[in-house]
Amino acid sequence: MIKKKINIWKRVIAYFIDMLIINFVILFPLNKFLPWKNLDLKELFTNSSATKELAIFSLIIALINLLYWILFEFKLHQTIGKMIMRLEIRSLFGKLKFGQVLIRNLTKPFFLALLIDIAYMLLFKSSQRLMEKFSGTYVGEENESK
Amino acid sequence: MNLNKIKNAIIIVLFLFLVTFSISWFLEKDQDVIGEKIIVLPLEGTITSGGSTDLFGGSSLSSLTFAEKIREINAASNVKGVIIEINSGGGSVIGSEEIADAIKELNKTKYAVIREVGASGAYWVASATDKIYASPMSITGSVGVIGSYLEFSGLFDKYGVGYERLVGGEYKDIGSPFKKLSLEEEKIMQKKIDIIHEYFIEEVAKNRELDVDVVRSLADGQFYLGIEAKDLGLIDEFGDTNKAKKDMEEIIGEYKLERIEEKKSILDFFKLTSYYLGKGIGSELVNNIELKNKMDIIV
Numbered sequence: 001m002i003k004k005k006i007n008i009w010k011r012v013i014a015y016f017i018d019m020l021i022i023n024f025v026i027l028f029p030l031n032k033f034l035p036w037k038n039l040d041l042k043e044l045f046t047n048s049s050a051t052k053e054l055a056i057f058s059l060i061i062a063l064i065n066l067l068y069w070i071l072f073e074f075k076l077h078q079t080i081g082k083m084i085m086r087l088e089i090r091s092l093f094g095k096l097k098f099g100q101v102l103i104r105n106l107t108k109p110f111f112l113a114l115l116i117d118i119a120y121m122l123l124f125k126s127s128q129r130l131m132e133k134f135s136g137t138y139v140g141e142e143n144e145s146k
Numbered sequence: 147m148n149l150n151k152i153k154n155a156i157i158i159v160l161f162l163f164l165v166t167f168s169i170s171w172f173l174e175k176d177q178d179v180i181g182e183k184i185i186v187l188p189l190e191g192t193i194t195s196g197g198s199t200d201l202f203g204g205s206s207l208s209s210l211t212f213a214e215k216i217r218e219i220n221a222a223s224n225v226k227g228v229i230i231e232i233n234s235g236g237g238s239v240i241g242s243e244e245i246a247d248a249i250k251e252l253n254k255t256k257y258a259v260i261r262e263v264g265a266s267g268a269y270w271v272a273s274a275t276d277k278i279y280a281s282p283m284s285i286t287g288s289v290g291v292i293g294s295y296l297e298f299s300g301l302f303d304k305y306g307v308g309y310e311r312l313v314g315g316e317y318k319d320i321g322s323p324f325k326k327l328s329l330e331e332e333k334i335m336q337k338k339i340d341i342i343h344e345y346f347i348e349e350v351a352k353n354r355e356l357d358v359d360v361v362r363s364l365a366d367g368q369f370y371l372g373i374e375a376k377d378l379g380l381i382d383e384f385g386d387t388n389k390a391k392k393d394m395e396e397i398i399g400e401y402k403l404e405r406i407e408e409k410k411s412i413l414d415f416f417k418l419t420s421y422y423l424g425k426g427i428g429s430e431l432v433n434n435i436e437l438k439n440k441m442d443i444i445v
Contacts, residue, residue, distance in 0.1 A: 026162045029170040064166055071158050076151055080159075083151065 005127040006087065006141055014081030021080055022068050027061060062109035069105040074098055078142075086142040093136050103135035184227040184391055184398075185219055186405040187212075193237030193245065193267050207234065209241030213248035215406070220252050226401050227255040227394045229387055230275060236266030236288070239342055239445050246274040246349065255398050257390045260284045260381070265369050267445040269380070270346060273353035278381040279390045280372040287380050289350055290367025291343045293335055293443045298323050339443065346445055354379065 072079040077088045077096060091100055107113040107129075120130035128138050189212065191205035219225050230249065236242060249256060249271065258264070258272035260280035265288035272278045272286075280286055299309065302324065309324040320331050327335065343365065351361040356379055364370075364378055375381045383389070391403055 021159070025159060026166055029163070029167040030173075032170070060169060064162065067165070068158075068162055071162070072155070075158065076154055078151070080155055083155065 006139060008121075010085045010087060011139060014079065014085040014087055017081035017084055018068070018079045022065055026064060026068060030057075030060070065109040066105060069108050070098075070101055073105065074101040082139070087139050088142050089137055090140050091137055096137065100135040100137050104129070104131045104137045107131050182224045182226050182401050183404045184229065184394060184401045185225050186229045186231055186387055186403060187215065187219070188231045188233070188405070188407065189245070189268065189271060190233045193234060193241040193271075195238045195241040195244065206237070207241075209238065209244040213244050216245070216248040216252055220254065225254060226398050227257075228252060229390050229394070230256065230258045230271065231261060231387055232258055232264040232268050232272055233261045234265075234268035234271075235263050235285075236268045236270070236445050238267065239291070239346075239443055242267030242270045242445055243349070245271045246353070249274040250353075255394055257394060259385075259387050259390050260286050260372070261386075266290065270349060270353075270445060273350045277383065277390070277393070279383045279385045279387075280375065280381045281386070282371065282373040282376075282384055284372040284375075285369045286372060286375045287364065287370035287378075288367060289343075289346055289361065289365035291339045291346065291443060291445050293321075293339045295321065295442070296323055297326060299325050342443060342445070 069079060073089050074096070076083075077090070082088060089096060089101070089104070091097070107117040117129045117131050120126065120133070121128060126133070132138055189207060191207045193209055194206045195209050216228075219228055256275045257277045257279060258275040260268075260272060260278065261284065263285045264272050264278075264280065265285050269286055269288065278286075302309065309322075311319065311325065313319050317331060317334060319325070320327070320334065347361050347365045348358060350356070350365075351358040354361070360379070364380065370378060370380060372381060372384060376384065383393070385393075387403075395401065
């Protein structure tokens, strides 16, 4: 059972800290390859080679992004952002399993999917995102008794 | 915060950093997947200002399509150099000029490699690049203009077919294959051809940074073998695409070579087949021998 609803701003700040780490530390070696760095928008629609490159890059970045959330949450039940904000992931059904961590993070690399995921939480005044609901997980305070 | 957790967090970040670093290393090694490259763009067949492919084997190259392709390449930031691989005896004046202009606007290092033939309009195109490569045995040059055409009036007379001339404007049907050219018409046509010829000479001279008089002296329409063309300054180096790439890499650095080929799908084949079946092969043959009321001027 979810003990108490946590401040949503703590989660937002934690998310932005994680995104900063992903974009400026983890993805740093790929920066020089980013095809959209000098990309003319017209090129995206007319140049099949540029479109292919963009698709490959989007996939690589999505996978690394997903790996970050999964590794941290499965191994430590926290990401760096959550550590700083003193939040952690919990399972509603005992021990946190890998499948649960995978499901709850599936929307993380995809901005639109993540928006829908979060919209559920805001619209239904829930303490869980839609994917958290599916995975049977939630975010709680670190010092809160389990 | 638990010290053990911080240690684990650092390990995970380092691991992920290593993953992206490996991907970056792989991408740098295999520029085929992604990254910066030198493009090889083949220019084959007769240059036309419209463009179609002949079912009977001969092929033509649309200047509009080719120039558009060059503009796409120009916009692609990951393309560092372009090699135009030429195998063409020229074609339409406008088509050749359109391609040459698009190449001149290309903001990349650009070389031309003449394979079997790079003559007339195709040489005009080659002259717009930074450097021309050819084999000593390649056919090149042929800076000249053709306006010749078949004239059928004698044949029509033989079969009792007459040409009823109804024109508004004395020279409206100039170049019609159904009547002989008058002396005056011949002078007019020759004047136009001379103007195109002079324009062609000036363009080549400008592109190759040669003296106009030197180019004019070579522009009697004859073709030159690569070995002669190099002495005359019409080409720069002997060599093929690989040699051109190597030389280009000395200037812009090493990049993977990517060849852009026009891919024909099975759908294109069916489209073309049904077009010819519907239109009738006979009528297409008639078109192919230029039985139409106009004269084509080609370079």
